[in-house]
Amino acid sequence: MSHGPIQSQDDHGIADWPGALGPRPPLPDTLPDGRPWPQIVVVILPGAGESDDAATLASVAAQAYPRLRHVLCRDASQAGKALGIACTDSNTDFLLWIAAGDLLAPSALAALCLEAVLTGAGAVAGLRVLFDRGVHGLDVLGNPAAPLSEAGGRSGCGDILVSRKAMLRLALTETNPPPSSAVLWQSLAAADIRLSRIGRPVLLRRDPAGETAVAGLSVVSLTDLGYGGGAGIAHRRLAEALDLAGHRITHVRLADESPPAAAEWTDAFPRTESAILAGRHDLVLAGNLHGATRVGGVIERLAAEVPTALALHDLFALTGRCAHPKDCAVIATGCNARCPTPTEYPQLDPARIAAAHAGKRRLLTGSAAPLLLANSDWTEARARALAPDRTTIAPVQLAFPTGVFRPRDRAALRRQLGLPETDILVLFAAVIADAPDKGFDDLVATMARVARPGIGFVAVGRLDDPSVFGLANLHAPGPIGDEEILAQWYAACDVYLTASRLETLGQTPIEAGLCGTPTVAYRATGLTSAVIDGVTGLLVDPRTGTLAEGLEALIADAPRRRRLGAFARIVLESRFSHAAAAISLHEAFAGWAGIPSVAPRARLTFRPAMLDRFAFAKDRHAGATGLVAAPSRPIVRTLRRAKQAVFGRGMPLWMRRALYAATLLRRSASRRTVSR
Known part of the structure; x- marks a missing residue:
């Protein structure tokens, strides 16, 4: 048995490893709250030979984690002894044991550890990548109460980071041999130890046999106009997550049957509804429908025949007509003709609002009521406050292509995009950048307050009149319809700014954070889930002037910007990947009586293509195009x-x-x- 600190190594020696180590941005010196990084002990279990040991050691060395010791064991008895010694050492905070030949994914330890620190979990698990001359699947630990036959019994828990306190509580310190991941996961749950999972790979295992994929569902992804714009993008990414989890997706747009101009007067979509029902699908995942209809009749009819889930990209499903009721006093007693904003999108004749609201409440209280999927803590709380009693609501994570939205060489990007190389650049973005609901007037005032030489601004999105800012150093590329290009603009800037006070989540701060750019935002609505105060950015109280104060604080402190950007990348990749979304969707469906065919599983499996959504994949997904409409012609803007x-x-x-x-x-x- 040998042990000690890890020395730097560059090559794991695995020729067909499905990723690339490459350079890794350095971790901040301390945790977000200033405490030292926890001490991690990695116990390497016996393998087939020295080549296995060398490969595993190299993957551990590549973690570049600041407080790390390893113990290399030659037999099972040494492994039990090593765990016992580590658990009795008060300097040990977390342990992980890995079979020689298995490989830790890049930055796995930092991701696991940071999630444990932020959540207080006693154990955190991540994804396994199963490969042998190519990736043949990914999986992650699921419900610890599910039958273990689905999980396999191979030793090594390289996909779980366990706290020393949890190990002592389980009395597993002298286990010989150490338990497999599934057994450990079950034991931790039985001991009432808090568990957490991250939606990114942490372990790569050569496994010729592979996992048997569970037969997926046939799912209809139903939208109004398709996948353009913020909510459309969010819905597309949820559909992608389901596809990568092994389900079969059929994409349907209501606008193919009825144009948007008819939305206020259209409730029936006979051709679309007939086609969906003829397909004998297992589930309809609907969302963002108000561009094609202002009432819920189509969902009521579909839900009577097919289990239906409604993604709450906004609160339209719970109101008489609006997507965000704000502080409306009318909704408390039922939406009706007294609606204060009937001419704002999505518009509806005041005389029809009461009936529309009543129809939606009838839908949510019926025997075939849909499942509501809430994309943030605030959205879930608001939905529970607005929905009828006994409405089924489940939390889900939205999906983001973390391999596209990633940190890059900022100086090189600025040269490529024609941006000033030395200015501190502040970015804001929205499909309609000057929309009132995005706090545009507040944004203009904030920019004016911090503007001075050396500070530049970037406005991404439709902006009909850039001169309204009165800024000489404003860069306005307009709408960007390509994820890869959009990610470059995020990564080229120093701070992301949003003045919105009304978001069910807030996708742009997450996209920016994945690119290593911290956010300044109001402590309001779903933004409190999109931005973790002091970790991925700064949240300020929603009062006049506070946004500028928060922005000034980051403008003046480059080291703080770098720290927040580094933490943002780690945390948001763990929580908002396609895998994280697929995990949350499975849990939502498995806990819903409306679709009993979805049952808890000991391990959730994913298609090999799931790996392509992560930045370290050898064959990384290129990202989507067509995010937003093309820039308007000058006459249209006028x-x-x-x-x-x-x-x-x-x-x-x-x-x-x-x-x-x-x-x-x-x-x-x-x-x-x-x-x-």
Whole structure:
């Protein structure tokens, strides 16, 4: 048995390893609260030979974790003794034991440890990558109460980091041989030790046999206009997560049958509904429907035939017409004609609002009520406050392509994008950058307060009049429809800023954080889940001037920006990957009586392509395109500004009716042309 600190090694010696070690950004010197990083002891169990030992040691060395010791064991008795010694050493904080030949994924220890520190968990598990001349699957520990036959019994717990306190509580210090992951996971749960999982790979195992994938569901991903815009992007990524978890996805848009201009007057989609029902699907995952219909009839009819889940990208499913009720006093007694914002999108004739609200409540209290999926703690709490009693609501994590949104060489990016290399750059982004709901007036005031030489600003998204900022050093690339290009802009900047006070989650702060760019935001709504105060950015109280104060604090402190950016990358990759989303969706479905075919499993399995969504994968996914609409022509921007000057952001009922009539005339003319 040999032990000691890990010395730096560059190569694990595995030719077909499905990743690349590459350079890793250094960890901050301390934890976010200033405490030292915990001491980790890695016990390496006996393998087939010295080559196995060398490969495992190299993967441990590549962790570059600051307080790390390893123990290399030659037989099972040494392994038990090593665990016992580590557990009696008060300097030990966490342990992990790994079979020689298994490899730790890049930065696995930092990710596992940081999650344990932030959550107080006694044990944290991550994904295993199973490979042999190519990746043939990924998996993660699931429900510890599920039958262990699904999990296998091979020794080595390289996918679980366990606290010394938990080990002492289990009295496993002299176990000979040490238990497998599944047995340990079950024992930890039985001892009421808090468990947590991260949605990123931590262990790579050569396994010729592989795991048997569980047959997936046939799922319809149902939206109004498809996958453009913020909510559309979020829904697409949820569908991707389900696909990578082994389910079969059929993509359906209501707008293929009825145009957006008809949304206020359309409830039935006969062709679409018939096609869905004819497909004999297991589940409908619906979300972001108000661009095609303002009421819930289509969901009520589908849910009566097919189990249906509604993703709460906003709160439209719980109101008479609006996506965000804000501080509306009417909703407390039921939405009706007294709605204060009937001309704001999604607009609805006041005379129809009460019936729309009643229909949604009937849907949520019916025998085939849909499952509501809440994407943040705030969204879940707000949904429970607005929904009828006994509505089933489950939390889920949204998915982000963490291999696309990743830290990069900032100086090289600035040269590539034509940005000043020495300025401190502040970025803000939205599909419609000047939308009032994004706090645009507040944003303008905040920018003006911090503006000075050496501070630059970047505005990503539709911005009809950049001159409103009055900033000479404003860079406005406009709407960006490609994830890869968008990620470059995030990674090129120093701070991300949002003035929004109304988000069910807040996707842009997460995308920025994955790129190593910390956020300044208000401590409000779903942003409190998207930004972890003091870890991935700064949250400030929603009062006048506080946003500028938080921004000034980061502008003046480059080391703090770097620390927050480094922590943001680690934490957000662990919590918002496609794998994390798939795990949360499985738990939501397994806990819902509406779809009994989904049962808890000891291990959740994923397609090999799941690995491609992570930055260290050898064959990394390139990201999606078509995120947002192409930039408007100058004449369209001029007309839009004129309309806003006369009518504001709202749209009167007569104007909506005129657009609807024009749409019907165009469709009629088109049909006559085709029939000739």
